[in-house]
Amino acid sequence: MLNQHRMSDSKEESLMILENMKKKKRHCDHQNEDRLTDLPDSVLLHILSFLKTKHVVQTCVLSKRWKNLWKRISTLMLHSTNFSTVKRFATFVSKVLNFRDTSTALNALDLYRHGDIEPHLLKKILNYVCSHNTHIQKLGISVNGDSGIIMSCVSSCHALTSLKLSLYPRGSNGSHTPILFPKSLNLPSLTSLNLTNFAFCGAESDCVEPFFAFTKLNSLGIRSCKVKDAQILSISSETLVNLAIEYPLEKMNLAIQTDYSSNFAEIKLSTPNLYTFSFTGDLIQKICRSGLSSVKQVNIDDSRQDDASVEHGLIIFNWLLDFANVESLTVTSTTLQILSLVPDLLDVKLPSLCNLKSLEVELTPLDEGYLSQTIKDAMLKKAAAKSDEEFFKLIKAFNARIELPPIPDGIVDFLRQNSPSAQVTYTTEFPHRFHLMEVEESDSAASPNLYG
Structure with a gap:
């Protein structure tokens, strides 16, 4: 036993x-x-x-x-984090597979090993999965190992409805060398797909569409994936309801690019039933217009602070233009800071966000660095346009190391200008940095602040 x-x-x-x-x-x-x-x-x-x-x-x-x-x-959740050593994890997994009742169908398996997994152990697990490939419906694999045998196993599991893969080469030590995603993967019943560290390869055209064969796909998550030999990542699905993207979808041959705006793939959406859209990371992708028109729930977390610019603020602004029917919007304060870089933003009349019912702002710390300095420069330029007195007053405040407001003045009202009754809430995972009550009071009051 x-x-x-x-x-x-x-x-x-x-x-x-x-x-x-x-x-x-x-x-x-x-x-x-x-x-x-x-x-x-x-x-x-x-x-x-x-x-x-x-x-x-x-x-x-x-x-x-x-x-x-x-x-x-019927479900195996094999996570190495529950074991003190890799050897104990390997011994446990081997015994589970040996003693498990073979007459019981395996419906789901989730394998998680942070770091390299021994080839013989991985092969044993995959062989076990393949022996139950006509029954297994949910499969999750997160390892550093031979992606070839993993994808071969996956391709044999035609009954899969849910697939989650986070794969890195063995010995990669956390490097982001992407795994090539197969151009053809016959999983006719797949409804949920989550991928981490994959490269989607283009063909003769400038557009790659890696998910077209999944005709029942309901939920799609892409994390730290890249586009190779193509400019456009196309996601076309009549059934897709939930889409989550984390980190940039960068082109693989960045070194030969000269135009900064062409360094990153455009996302082309043809998803008429998309309901939830979430983006986390460095928001640098352009989305084809009208691709988000059906979305009701949006979550945007642009975490860039090292090189944020007016261009990135304009990308966020252009996304907002597509949110014609959004009812729930969640953004981080960093995202709003980047958006505020757009010149004369508060004077713009938004044609979107007319159905907004709730706006949630997640407060995240703004570190001293490129973004904070860019914001200060923009504020000084705006103050100088008003008067010398305003300019020197702001210089004095900055020299006194007064912190920037966590939320740019007026930007919350800008977002709900077409839905003034939308409920606004503030949350944070950094309670030691923010006092939510003070933020709420300063946002609702028309009191002066650094933004003038």
Whole structure:
């Protein structure tokens, strides 16, 4: 039996859940009946399917009823973070695959190994997946390993509805050498796809469309992916509802480019049913107009601070023009700072955001650096245009190292100029840097600040 006599600390999530349920039962039931154990196997297995496999296996010590139950689990969550050494993780995985009931269909497998995975262990796991390829519906693999055998295994799993891949070459030590995404991948039932560190290769045309074969795709996530030998990444889908993009989709041959604006791929969307759109990273992509017209929920987190410019602010502004039907908008304060670089922005009449119902601003720290200096330069230019007095007043404030306002003055009202009743909320993961109540009060009041 697999680690029957080895228990982890009582704080382990799975045992905490199970033991708490049993304690509550003993407290409430005078007949001392084990109501949890009396549940049908199907119910218990369903509960266990939400736990990591290490925790599932640990239930075998609870009683005779639980001794072999784990062997019939249909979901395997194999995460190396739950083990103190790589060797213990490898031993555990091997034993799970050896002792698991082979007559039980494997419906889902999630493999996570931060860093390199031993080739023999990876091959063993993939062979196991392939032996259940007619049943497995959900597959997640996040490793540094041989992408060739991984993609070969994936291509054999035609019943997949959900696929999540985060792949790096073995020995890459965190480098971002991209994995080539296959031009043809026959997964007719796929509804959810998440990719990290892939390169989408173009052909004869200047446009690459890597997802056209997934005719049932509902959710798509792209993280740290690149476009090679093409200018345009095309995402065309009648069924796509949720789209999330993280980090730039850069061209691979940046060194030979001379025009800065052509260094990055354009995103062409043909997604008439897209509902949720999220972008996180350095917002440098241009999106084909009308590509976001159906979207109702938007999340934009432009985290660039090193080289933000008016051009990047204009890209954000152009995105806003496409949000004709957006009802919920979430942006970071850094995104708003970059947007504020657009000259005379507050004088512009927006034709969009007419249906906005909620606006959430996530406050993020603005570090001393390129972006903060660019903002200061823009403020000084604006102050100088008003009067010398305003200019020198601002110089004095900067010399006193007064912090810039976390949100540019007037920009929240600018976003909701066509929906003045939209509810505004402020959140932050940095409570030591921001006082939300003060931000709300300063934003709602017409009090003077550094922006004049």
